[in-house]
Amino acid sequence: MKTRRNLRTRAHLWIGGAVLMLGVGTAWAEEEAGTDSAGVVPMGPSYSVEATTSYHYVNNAYFGADWGIQLTPGHSRTNYSWGEGFTRLRLNYGLPQGLWLSAGGVVMATVSTDYFGVDGTDDGLLDQLLVGASGIGGSGLSVVAGRQDLQVGDGFLIGDGYRDGKAALWNIPLNFYDAVRADWAQGPWHALAFGARLSRSYGGDGVDPKGNQYGGEAGWSASEERSLALGYFQREDDGSTELDARAFSLRGALGARGFTLAGELVAESGTAGGVDLKGRGGHLGLTYAFERTGEPYAQIEYLLFSGDDPETPDDEGYYPWEYRWTDWSKWYVGDLMASTLVFNDDSRIWKLECGYSPLEDTSLRLLLHRISLDTGASYGGLPEGVGRDFADEADLVVDQALGECWSAWVMGGYVRPLDAAKALVGGAASGQLFVSLTYKFDGTGGGSGD
8 A cells, every 4th residue: 555655845045044145146246147947057157046034824734633743742733833944046157168067055944833843943955066068069968967956847757856854844945856967959859868866855764765766758849838748767766665666758738729738647667665556647737828918817727646546466556756846736736735635646636726917026826726535545545435525725826026136925725624634634624824035136137036
């Protein structure tokens, strides 16, 4: 039977570090740029800095059950209020012939107690140290080696190689891999191959990953509305998990007249502790973009992460790899539920998202989720007569740009338990409020708040 996996959620900044980095940011070469999304840096030195501070409040995080910090003897608590922050610095140097170097680190802190029991902790880490070569010989080939940000496609499978376990868990400032990767692109065609070490950060509770993972993707992309890609990923773990997983992925998008249909299908195989894996997962969404002021849109999406069938010798539960945080309720589906009780396994989820920008620097998003269990095996099975519906979650997000370098967001959420949650966890409704302030500076004065 597949066990529930203690995955985590993500990150923004520490106010003291933010003040320090603001001084650094305004003092250094304002005309230079940081690393762009393709990993290419301009000639000579450049840098970027990001700092975020956030406040979090959650009541009845586990539907009134004392699950969050239950390991503390005699402790009873259902409501949580805490602060988080991080500061990230990147230093880059562009060399002739498309060569470049990059290094950077993150400092982070959590103040007071979150619902996993993290209390008054801080941490710091070198999260980037790499060398790259872009456009080698005009061939369209780029190679990067070292500690780096690595995302395949939309980050549904490969996007976050490090588990933030000590501080700033819910802002998620760390996502690096120790890896070698090669990218190739010619016109609409592209390909990616990588090899990476499994991070020991995913250990704990007797788990000690030890090994490597590999993968690649090849595809065609004419635009955001017309694309197709096929990927293969392989994990070889000789540590205590004995998890040797394989995944084939097919993803694509097709759009016309304001509609875009996009999705990804994943078929898994391999073994876990000598048991054969046969997981299935994926998502399919239909988006309509209105031709109106404020760019309103609506999207309906279905996501499936298979659960184990205890009547068979195989493990049909979906193994969720290392999905990316990316944005509110992107692959952490249902912000509060995805952080606490229903991770990306053994679940079926319907999501309705609507968005609108009433002002140039303001955007609103409403996300509605119906979350159901697939088989209930992740909770040891459903009691007799109890349905699979687990929870409804509604989240409202307001993003506000504050000039060139500053931005803020506010997120309010409400979750009500349904039959399965009431039987397995608790019956109290949950609510949450997150407020964040971010500073970004890339050396050109063109910071952003996304």
